[in-house]
Amino acid sequence: MAEQAIGVIGAGTMGSGIAQLAVQYGFDVVIRDIESDLVEQGLDDVRTGLEEAEERDIIDDADAAFERVEGTTEIADVTDEATFIVEAAPEEMEIKKAVFEELDEHADPDVVLGTNTSSLSVTEIASVTDNPERVIGTHFFNPPVKMKLLEVVTGHHTSEETIDRIEAFADAVDRESILVDDYPGFATSRLGLVLGMEAARMVQEGVASAEDIDTAMEMGYNFPIGPLKLGDHNGWDVRVEVGEYLAEEFGREVYRPPQNVKKMVRAGDYGVKTGQGFYEWDDD
Numbered sequence: 001m002a003e004q005a006i007g008v009i010g011a012g013t014m015g016s017g018i019a020q021l022a023v024q025y026g027f028d029v030v031i032r033d034i035e036s037d038l039v040e041q042g043l044d045d046v047r048t049g050l051e052e053a054e055e056r057d058i059i060d061d062a063d064a065a066f067e068r069v070e071g072t073t074e075i076a077d078v079t080d081e082a083t084f085i086v087e088a089a090p091e092e093m094e095i096k097k098a099v100f101e102e103l104d105e106h107a108d109p110d111v112v113l114g115t116n117t118s119s120l121s122v123t124e125i126a127s128v129t130d131n132p133e134r135v136i137g138t139h140f141f142n143p144p145v146k147m148k149l150l151e152v153v154t155g156h157h158t159s160e161e162t163i164d165r166i167e168a169f170a171d172a173v174d175r176e177s178i179l180v181d182d183y184p185g186f187a188t189s190r191l192g193l194v195l196g197m198e199a200a201r202m203v204q205e206g207v208a209s210a211e212d213i214d215t216a217m218e219m220g221y222n223f224p225i226g227p228l229k230l231g232d233h234n235g236w237d238v239r240v241e242v243g244e245y246l247a248e249e250f251g252r253e254v255y256r257p258p259q260n261v262k263k264m265v266r267a268g269d270y271g272v273k274t275g276q277g278f279y280e281w282d283d284d
């Protein structure tokens with residue numbers, strides 16, 4: 001079954017980006033947040049993204065594309081329309097569970113429910129539903145229109161049919177999908193975290209400067225971006241949470257954030273979004 005309309009839960013950074021991606025590839029989209037000003041903000045971000053895509057000749061007509069996006073605060077508006085709904089609410093298990101309980105109650109059983117979680121257990125999120133076979137991790141990267149990867153995470157009960165539908169959707173929006181079992185940190189965060197935390201530990205130990213460590217990986221290992229610069233982009237506040245979570249889950253200290261990272265986060269220096277991390281960032 002090919003998807004008709006896409007539902008998006010949460011109109012923040014990722015929700016608005018996923019909505020823009022789906023619209024750019026011809027889908028109708030219904031996007032939901034909890035308050036109307038958040039919905040409006042999300043719709044503004046989608047419109048701005050579409051206008052940029054028109055300027056860069058990626059789409060012909062931003063206004064026409066934007067017509068296919070509907071914003072709402074009502075879950076029923078999403079479940080009435082969408083055949084695939086992706087949740088992009090905050091990274092907290094209790095919030096995710098509340099969303100999935102609501103979705104499972106309202107959406108027909110043949111609607112696929114994806115979560116954009118970057119670290120939480122898809123199996124646990126699915127456990128609150130009566131139909132866990134239609135729940136799957138659909139981990140897009142920021143910004144979804146530019147990042148080619150879709151990390152597809154299979155929960156304990158996820159069905160083959162659900163996987164097939166999401167792989168077909170990935171093709172339809174021109175993303176490269178990888179299939180990963182539901183293990184903490186999946187494939188991306190589990191490896192990326194080790195590199196980021198070890199690089200930070202090296203700065204702390206005085207092995208080399210942040211710039212030189214990043215240059216080592218960029219020039220010596222052909223990484224498109226060094227691990228400390230990448231951490232600044234992702235936000236060290238989130239990295240610390242995920243690192244602590246992985247250290248507990250696996251019982252391995254290699255994921256644990258070092259003191260220099262913890263101190264930076266306590267000071268409110270998260271990276272690009274606050275203007276200061278291992279590097280100083282201005283608005284551009």
Ligand SMILES: NC(=O)c1ccc[n+]([C@@H]2O[C@H](COP(=O)([O-])OP(=O)(O)OC[C@H]3O[C@@H](n4cnc5c(N)ncnc54)[C@H](O)[C@@H]3O)[C@@H](O)[C@H]2O)c1
Pocket residue numbers: 009010011012013014015032033034038087088089090091092095099116117118119139140141142234
């Ligand atoms: N930001 C990133 O770089 C990134 C990358 C990959 C994955 N993720 C994951 O994507 C998810 C969303 O992250 P984000 O950065 O977009 O967060 P965000 O804070 O920008 O947006 C979350 C939105 O969800 C809304 N929300 C909260 N409860 C809701 C509910 N019950 N129904 C509908 N909306 C609700 C909030 O009001 C907010 O607007 C998280 O699971 C995060 O881990 C984020």
